Amino acid sequence: MNKSIILAIFLVSVFINISAVSAWDxxxxxxxxxxxxxSLPEDMQQNLNLNLMKKGSTAPDFVFFDFKYHSYPNSYEKAIYWLNKGKFYYKKGDFYYASYCYGVASHYITDSFSAPHAAGVGGLQHSIYEVKGSFLKPKMIQIKGxxxxxxxxxxxxxxxxWNMWIKSKNDSLIQNDLDHAAGASYNALYSSLNDAYPIQKNNFQVNNNLELVYIYLIG
Incomplete structure (x- = not known):
């Protein structure tokens, strides 16, 4: 069989397997x-690095290859672990690694709100839900608790x-799941940062070039 065909089959199989365990893309x-x-207050926002938060937010899928802890209650345990780690390094003044940790925590929190993940469903419909979600913008909403x-x-x-979406294919259901995911993630981030005060002076400042090295080293 042609090597390019074998490679294509392999990549498709990998995508299907990842789709079966991933929630949001x-x-x-x-x-x-x-x-x-x-959405954070300026004094909290200014210490965090958005690029590293983004890097952390995709790490469970593409760095850790974690295919187990993406739904509740396992996802809660992982979220708490990374939130505590983020708070620890934030208080130490290592805002870069704290940013990465908070991004990882967000991944585990938000995956718990993905309907097919909550329903334990894989396959084509799961992938369609995920793809449709990728075209929607998260709108943070207030969540209590x-x-x-x-x-x-x-x-x-x-x-x-999930059951409602399977019947109706109404994308507003995906939007609602996404908005609740964003709200829960924000609440956890804000609460952790609020608990981290007072903080030590940040002695871990790096320029843009060193930031790229830092991102490479942590995955």
Whole structure:
């Protein structure tokens, strides 16, 4: 068999396997952290690095190859781990690594609100939902409750949303899931940063060229 055909088959199979375990695509994850970043108060926003937040937001899929901890309750455990790690480094003044950690945390939080993920469904319809979601813009909404209850409710509502979407194919259902994901991610980020004060002076400032090296080193 032609090598190019074998490679094409391999890439398609990899895409299908990743789609079966991923929730939102990489572009959606990056848009969520960007929305959260710009929604933060200026004093919190100025210490964070948006590029590293975006890098972290896609790391579970493309760096860690984590195909297990993307739905509640496993996703909650991962979210707490990375939020605590982000807060720890933020308080130390290492805002760059903190930014990366907060991006990773956002990934695990927001995946819990993806309807096919909550319903435990893979296959073509899962991929269609994900692709449609990539064309929508996250609109952060106010969400009440702590992170655990928020993610729990997101998982429950996601399963219901999936059944409704399968019947109607109404993209407003995807938008609603996406907006709740963005709201939950923002709440967790804001709460963690608020708890991180007071902070030490940041002694880990790097220029743009060194930032690229830093991004390469962390994956």
């Amino acid at each position: 990489w572009n959606t994850h990056e848009e969520i952290v960007e929305s959260n970043y710009h 702590d992170l655990k209850s928020t993610m729990y409710n997101g998982d429950l509502n996601g399963a219901k949303s």
